[in-house]
Structure formats: structure tokens, C-alpha cells
Amino acid sequence: MNTRVGVASSRYRLPRRTALRSSRWARIFPNCKAATAVERKQILRLVIKDVILDQRPASGQVWIRVVWQTGAVSEHKIRRNVNSYREYADIATLESRVRDLVVAQKIDREIATTLNAEGLLSARGRPLSAGEVHLLRKRWNIPTVKINGTEHNPLQWPDGTYSVKGAAAALSISPQTVFKWLQKGRLSGRQPAKGMPWQITVSSLQIAELRTQVRRTNQSKKEAS
Numbered sequence: 001m002n003t004r005v006g007v008a009s010s011r012y013r014l015p016r017r018t019a020l021r022s023s024r025w026a027r028i029f030p031n032c033k034a035a036t037a038v039e040r041k042q043i044l045r046l047v048i049k050d051v052i053l054d055q056r057p058a059s060g061q062v063w064i065r066v067v068w069q070t071g072a073v074s075e076h077k078i079r080r081n082v083n084s085y086r087e088y089a090d091i092a093t094l095e096s097r098v099r100d101l102v103v104a105q106k107i108d109r110e111i112a113t114t115l116n117a118e119g120l121l122s123a124r125g126r127p128l129s130a131g132e133v134h135l136l137r138k139r140w141n142i143p144t145v146k147i148n149g150t151e152h153n154p155l156q157w158p159d160g161t162y163s164v165k166g167a168a169a170a171l172s173i174s175p176q177t178v179f180k181w182l183q184k185g186r187l188s189g190r191q192p193a194k195g196m197p198w199q200i201t202v203s204s205l206q207i208a209e210l211r212t213q214v215r216r217t218n219q220s221k222k223e224a225s
Contacts, residue, residue: 046069047068047069048066048067048068048069049067049068049069050066050067051064051065051066051067052064052065052067063075063076063077064076064077081123081124081125082123082124083123083124084123085123085136085139087123088123090120093120094115094120094136095136095140097114097115097118097120098111098115098133098136098137098140098142099140099142101114101115102137102142102143102144102145105145106145107130107144107145107192107193107196108130108131108133108134108137108144108193109130109133109193111128111130111133112127112128112129112130112132112133115128115133116128130193134193134195137195143195144193144195144196145193145196146196146197153165153166153197154166155169155170157199159199161189161199161200161201162199162200162201162202163197163198163199163200164178164179164197164198164200166200167187167189167200167202170202170207171202171207171210171211171214172211172214172215173214178200182198182200187200187202188200188201188202189201
């Protein structure tokens with residue numbers, strides 16, 4: 001659907017959401033930074049004769065045709081903020097960049113920073129977060145970056161920390177118990193990003209103490225049964 005915007009008409013009022021912000025106005029007209037909202041409209045009417053908008057929800061874009069007072073015509077495509085990535089105009093580019101950055105061994109936080117710098121924002125036009133990148137990866141079945149690439153997690157990482165499997169073996173407990181202890185704070189560890197392997201920090205002294213506690217707990221259970 002085409003919408004004609006008669007900029008030259010004094011009766012026309014710019015919609016609030018499409019009005020030029022002060023920062024954007026200053027970039028376009030650096031010599032008129034102090035202009036008021038009314039003065040800005042007057043300046044626009046001096047240079048623009050007509051504007052036609054064509055909103056295309058399917059592509060998530062707005063097509064703008066500007067007819068200048070000189071008779072020149074320019075056309076522009078602007079990505080429109082949408083409610084769903086199904087309507088996102090640059091969805092193919094966004095997916096491709098996420099895949100490229102995962103191949104480059106970037107974690108979600110780094111991917112979000114890179115995409116924002118490249119102008120690839122969220123569907124609603126906000127900067128992407130690590131959490132949103134995580135959801136996009138799940139949507140496209142893109143696995144997270146692993147510390148050790150495609151190899152199986154070792155019992156112990158190069159920096160001396162343990163994987164879940166390694167901590168379970170060292171403490172003589174199940175991997176499920178390791179996860180429970182991490183949640184309760186009984187073990188300390190970190191994940192560089194959602195979906196990445198745990199790196200659990202536990203000293204030799206802690207291992208000995210926790211193994212003793214596990215043996216006592218198991219013994220008590222046997223005696224009680």
C-alpha cells in the first residue's frame with residue numbers, strides 16, 4: 001500500500017515516530033543544529049516536494065520515494081522494526097553472519113557485539129544481546145562454540161579446571177550430582193556462554209574433603225537401609 005506524504009503542504013504534520021531526532025538532524029544538517037521542530041519542517045519543505053511511502057510487511061522494509069524541489073527523485077529502502085523474525089528484512093544476512101561468527105569461534109556475547117557494530121539489530125530494532133543470539137542459534141540449529149572444538153570434553157581442561165565428567169570422576173559422584181552442586185553453590189564453575197561446557201574449579205584439598213563427605217553419606221544410607 002502506497003502512502004503519499006505531502007511535505008510541501010503546510011497542513012501536513014510529521015508522525016511523531018518518523019520525526020527527525022536531534023542527533024540525526026545534526027548529522028544531516030550540521031549547520032542547523034539549533035533549529036526548532038517547526039524550523040526543521042520549514043527547511044524540509046524548502047528541499048523536498050513530495051514523499052511516497054510503501055510499507056511491505058512481508059519483507060520487513062519500508063520503501064521511500066523522495067521527490068526533491070529540483071525535480072530529482074531518489075528511492076530508499078529502510079529496514080522496519082517488526083514483531084517477529086519471520087518478517088525481518090535481513091534474516092538471511094543475519095543467519096549467515098551468525099554462522100560465520102560461530103565458525104570463527106566467537107561466543108554469543110562476542111557475536112552480539114559484532115552484529116550490533118555491523119548494524120544488524122534485533123527484529124524490534126534494539127541492540128542484540130547474548131541471550132537473543134543464543135535463541136537465534138537454537139532457531140537455526142547452530143551449535144555453540146566449544147572450548148575444544150568438536151572433540152569430546154576431557155576430564156580436565158588445559159587451565160586445570162574440570163569438566164562435569166571430570167569432576168564427577170574425581171569426586172566419585174554422578175554428573176547429575178555435579179550439576180546440583182553447581183546450582184547450590186557447593187561447587188564453583190563457569191560457562192563462557194550458554195550451552196558451552198562447564199569449567200569447574202576444585203582444588204586437591206576440596207576433592208579430598210568432598211570425597212570424604214560422599215563416603216560418609218553413602219555409609220549412612222547403607223546403615224539406615
